[in-house]
Amino acid sequence: MDWSFVSRIVFLIVIGNLSTGNGLxxxxxxxxxxxxxxxxxxxxTYNATSVDDSHGVQAVPCxxxxCGKFLEGGTSFKDDDYGIAxxxxxxxxxxxxxxxxxxxxKWNHKEVFMCFCLGDLCNASSRLSNPLLGLISTLLFRFLFGWQ
Structure with missing residues (x-):
């Protein structure tokens, strides 16, 4: 059995799972x-590594x-609204x-502005987009298999 071929296939499956957001x-x-x-x-301003050094922000298994992010209270749901949580x-x-x-x-009988997202740490302000991960996996695939 050609183990280098098998290891390449396993690597591609792992990269494929990451690029589609289906990581473990x-x-x-x-x-x-x-x-x-x-x-x-x-x-x-937090990411997967900087959250370890913070107080009050965690990256929890889900x-x-x-993931979700919601804004509650205030009147306009703008960033400069002081009473907003x-x-x-x-x-x-x-x-x-x-x-x-x-x-x-409605969340706990209150009107809130809420965002729902599916993916690892997707409820930050910004996230690495799936198309970028797809591009990276394509480039790695070409490198591993020597395609041009």
């Missing part, structure tokens, strides 16, 4: 802050893979139509 362990950011206090509001969390389940989106919704 998905995490979500978990935090809450109100107004200018705290580190949960936007601009959110079985469903669905920002919360990032792992959701027990995603929306019934399995669509990523941001919209006004």
């Amino acid at each position: 362990v998905r995490k979500c950011f978990a935090c809450r802050s109100r107004g200018d206090l705290g580190t949960c509001r936007d601009p959110f 079985a469903s893979g669905w 920002t919360q990032r969390l792992c959701l027990q389940r995603g929306p019934s139509d399995s669509e990523e989106r941001c919209a006004y919704t």
Whole structure:
């Protein structure tokens, strides 16, 4: 058996899972802050490695893979609204139509502006897009198999 071929196939499967967001362990950011206090509001400057050094922001395992961010309180849901609370969390389940989106919704009997996303640490302000991961995996595939 050609083990180099098998190892290439296993590597491609792993890269494929990463590029489609189906990695083994998905995490979500978990935090809450109100107004200018705290580190949960936007601009959110944490990533998978910097969160270890912070107080009040965690990257928690998320079985469903669905992360959320919601804005509660205030009047306009703008970043400069002092009374607004920002919360990032792992959701027990995603929306019934399995669509990523941001919209006004009811949460604990209050109207909030909420965003749902599916993927590892996707509830940050920005995230590495799947097309970029797809490009990286294509380039690695060409490198491994010597295609030009």
